[in-house]
Amino acid sequence: MLVLGRRKHQSVVIGDEITLTVEEICDSGNGQRIVGAAVRLGFQTPREIPIYRSELRAKQGGAAHTGRPAQRRQPETGTLVALPDAQVRLRIQVPQKVPVCHNGTPTVGRDSELGLDGETHRPRAIHHVTCQKDDRIAICHNITIAALDFQRLVFREHNP
Numbered sequence: 001m002l003v004l005g006r007r008k009h010q011s012v013v014i015g016d017e018i019t020l021t022v023e024e025i026c027d028s029g030n031g032q033r034i035v036g037a038a039v040r041l042g043f044q045t046p047r048e049i050p051i052y053r054s055e056l057r058a059k060q061g062g063a064a065h066t067g068r069p070a071q072r073r074q075p076e077t078g079t080l081v082a083l084p085d086a087q088v089r090l091r092i093q094v095p096q097k098v099p100v101c102h103n104g105t106p107t108v109g110r111d112s113e114l115g116l117d118g119e120t121h122r123p124r125a126i127h128h129v130t131c132q133k134d135d136r137i138a139i140c141h142n143i144t145i146a147a148l149d150f151q152r153l154v155f156r157e158h159n160p
Contacts, residue, residue: 002043002051003148007036011054014045017124018098018139019054021091025150028087028132036153039088042146049143078155084133086150092127094139100127101138 004012011021025037043051092100093112100107109125129137131147138144 002045003040004043004051004053005038005040005151006053007038012041012043013052013054014043014139014143015049017095018143019091019093020145021093023089023091023128025086025088028085034083034086034150034152037083037086038151038153039086040148040151042148044144044146046142078153080151081154083150083152087130087132088147088150090129090131090137092129092137092139093124094127096123096125098125098140099138100125100129102129102131103135104138 006012006022008022008024011019013019020041022039024033025039026033045051092109094100094109096111100109107127107129109127112124112126131137133147133149135147136144137146
């Protein structure tokens with residue numbers, strides 16, 4: 001199982017035609033957005049199906065190398081805190097006619113003619129699924145995605 005942490009608006013590309021985007025992470029009790037939250041997603045797929053974080057795929061896809069070293073972001077210091085009552089709203093884009101199930105129940109997607117880059121491609125369906133911890137999403141009977149847990153980085157106070 002591949003485990004990836006994702007934050008709001010971050011995506012994962014599965015194969016060439018499936019995209020999963022985190023739309024929102026919020027409190028399951030009151031529905032309020034949790035600032036700075038992340039979800040850990042587990043992916044089980046056949047070995048021949050590649051899984052990419054969308055930002056890495058974009059780099060591989062054709063960003064020209066400028067010859068300058070990349071700027072590295074400084075690591076944030078703080079403590080990861082578990083969020084037991086969180087839920088994530090996912091946007092799953094798949095080819096039309098590909099089944100998507102949430103905890104064994106089929107979901108209904110809306111049709112779209114636009115691909116990731118805004119160009120017209122084969123017809124696609126967009127599914128919006130809200131998951132809590134340990135929920136499972138099955139795509140095309142051989143791909144399983146699980147919401148493993150939710151976390152938030154809490155910054156330490158600096159006292160001079």
